[in-house]
Amino acid sequence: xxxxxxxxxxxxxxxxxxxxxxxxxxxxxxxxxxxxxxxxxxxxxxxxxxxxxxxxxxxxxxxxxxxxxxxxxxxxxxxxxxxxxxxxxxxxxxxxxxxxxxxxxxxxxxxxxxxxxxxxxxxxxxxxxxxxxxxxxxxxxxxxxxxxxxxxxxxxxxxxxxxxxxxxxxxxxxxxxxxxxxxxxxxxxxxxxxxxxxxxxxxxxxxxxxxxxxxxxxxxxxxxxxxxxxxxxxxxxxxxxxxxxxxxxxxxxxxxxxxxxxxxxxxxxxxxxxxxxxxxxxxxxxxxxxxxxxxxxxxxxxxxxxxxxxxxxxxxxxxxxxxxxxxxxxxxxxxxxxxxxxxxxxxxxxxxxxxxxxxxxxxxxxxxxxxxxxxxxxxxx
Amino acid sequence: xxxxxxxxxxxxxxxxxxxxxxxxxxxxxxxxxxxxxxxxxxxxxxxxxxxxxxxxxxxxxxxxxxxxxxxxxxxxxxxxxxxxxxxxxxxxxxxxxxxxxxxxxxxxxxxxxxxxxxx
Numbered sequence: 001x002x003x004x005x006x007x008x009x010x011x012x013x014x015x016x017x018x019x020x021x022x023x024x025x026x027x028x029x030x031x032x033x034x035x036x037x038x039x040x041x042x043x044x045x046x047x048x049x050x051x052x053x054x055x056x057x058x059x060x061x062x063x064x065x066x067x068x069x070x071x072x073x074x075x076x077x078x079x080x081x082x083x084x085x086x087x088x089x090x091x092x093x094x095x096x097x098x099x100x101x102x103x104x105x106x107x108x109x110x111x112x113x114x115x116x117x118x119x120x121x122x123x124x125x126x127x128x129x130x131x132x133x134x135x136x137x138x139x140x141x142x143x144x145x146x147x148x149x150x151x152x153x154x155x156x157x158x159x160x161x162x163x164x165x166x167x168x169x170x171x172x173x174x175x176x177x178x179x180x181x182x183x184x185x186x187x188x189x190x191x192x193x194x195x196x197x198x199x200x201x202x203x204x205x206x207x208x209x210x211x212x213x214x215x216x217x218x219x220x221x222x223x224x225x226x227x228x229x230x231x232x233x234x235x236x237x238x239x240x241x242x243x244x245x246x247x248x249x250x251x252x253x254x255x256x257x258x259x260x261x262x263x264x265x266x267x268x269x270x271x272x273x274x275x276x277x278x279x280x281x282x283x284x285x286x287x288x289x290x291x292x293x294x295x296x297x298x299x300x301x302x303x304x305x306x307x308x309x310x311x312x313x314x315x316x317x318x319x320x321x322x323x324x325x326x327x328x329x330x331x332x333x334x335x336x337x338x339x340x341x342x343x344x345x346x347x348x349x350x351x352x353x354x355x356x357x358x359x360x361x362x363x364x365x366x367x368x369x370x371x372x373x374x375x376x377x378x379x380x381x
Numbered sequence: 382x383x384x385x386x387x388x389x390x391x392x393x394x395x396x397x398x399x400x401x402x403x404x405x406x407x408x409x410x411x412x413x414x415x416x417x418x419x420x421x422x423x424x425x426x427x428x429x430x431x432x433x434x435x436x437x438x439x440x441x442x443x444x445x446x447x448x449x450x451x452x453x454x455x456x457x458x459x460x461x462x463x464x465x466x467x468x469x470x471x472x473x474x475x476x477x478x479x480x481x482x483x484x485x486x487x488x489x490x491x492x493x494x495x496x497x498x499x500x
Contacts, residue, residue, distance in 0.1 A: 006458075036458070036459050038444070038459075048490075049489075053489070055461075056458055056459070058455070058461050059461070285444075285445075286445050289445065289457060289458070314445070316443060316444065323443065325443075367427065367428070367431050367442040367443060368428070368431035368442065370442070371431055371432060371433050371442040374433070375433050
């Protein structure tokens with residue numbers, strides 16, 4: 001297992017559950033045991049959930065694994081499936097699960113400037129939490145889900161918050177233009193300033209950031225800056241290994257890679273999605289939890305099993321007290337209709353259709369109806 | 382024993398929340414079995430009656446934790462603590478539930494609210 005977050009842990013659990021009784025080595029570049037990332041931008045950042053509660057392993061859970069934590073994988077041997085580590089060690093394996101995740105994209109030129117944060121890891125979240133606790137003016141670069149959640153949490157903590165988004169409508173990629181507009185209107189509902197359609201030119205400050213400079217010439221004063229401009233798959237270490245890379249690790253519908261005995265799961269894996277008829281790299285918690293079951297089955301069977309059709313991708317977000325849920329793919333939809341509630345009330349269930357067939361569903365504070373639609377989307381093809 | 386509802390009013394694949402404190406949900410599986418468990422997910426405040434029922438398992442409608450209806454055990458994270466199970470009796474077409482006397486594993490936010498503290 002290369003990767004010790006949700007996808008790696010889920011794969012380790014799947015292996016034991018599916019009867020694998022042999023040696024199991026889990027390699028992780030962070031020093032921490034597996035922890036839950038979604039609360040890092042929400043309850044953990046707000047200080048209502050502590051580190052102990054983030055642990056993903058149950059008390060007393062023993063997967064009989066050897067944990068090599070704080071060890072970064074630097075290469076994979078094509079012939080012997082030996083995982084090379086940064087400290088020079090090598091771990092040879094009969095099977096390899098690639099679960100190295102993704103890393104936060106950074107803003108060029110922001111390195112070394114105090115007050116500038118990314119949010120991906122527990123260490124990132126600790127540092128940001130401590131700064132937010134001191135208050136001040138926060139500028140969030142990027143109006144995606146991480147940026148929006150940080151803005152929402154910081155607003156609740158009493159900070160003065162501005163969100164800067166380069167696209168005309170935040171969240172238009174995952175939710176489409178119309179619903180991206182509805183969800184991102186939550187910022188204005190709460191007096192958080194949202195600036196759209198403007199790129200960031202750079203940051204100003206000597207040792208500590210003091211403003212965000214925009215391409216249109218404006219300068220937004222800032223005590224703290226959070227850069228939430230997406231993530232890139234952590235797959236550089238696989239270059240030259242024979243594992244085919246294409247927007248992450250290119251995988252079949254069961255997580256198998258181009259190399260025998262090697263599967264990939266989680267944020268780094270670009271799985272073939274039979275529903276979409278295309279490869280999709282999904283960066284959702286639920287994908288990292290569920291897909292290892294199929295990948296491990298394929299690994300143990302040597303590929304002799306027919307891959308099932310995965311559930312439609314599902315993710316959630318909590319912003320300003322509103323529970324946002326989305327399942328499916330918005331990209332292929334030709335219509336979006338409100339089936340329940342009203343967009344203006346931020347209490348809505350919207351169904352995305354293509355040629356009359358539901359392909360995605362969005363809920364705001366509608367968990368019951370949302371789950372019914374999500375289940376329907378997941379019905380066999 | 383508290384009466385839940387008539388068996389005929391709870392079709393297979395459906396769930397009913399009993400608004401007692403803490404709430405309990407009654408599930409009628411696709412195979413025709415009836416189970417009762419605590420309605421509140423042990424991870425965060427969500428109603429399991431609103432969840433995704435599949436076989437003898439319910440998935441929390443928010444964060445996809447899974448619980449075994451037969452034992453209350455956690456089958457998938459992020460929840461770590463089990464829900465309580467409650468005895469079910471069907472008599473004369475009526476579903477009855479005997480609520481467990483064990484202490485429930487309520488999520489921190491709900492436990493704090495019940496204790497009178499901030500949510």
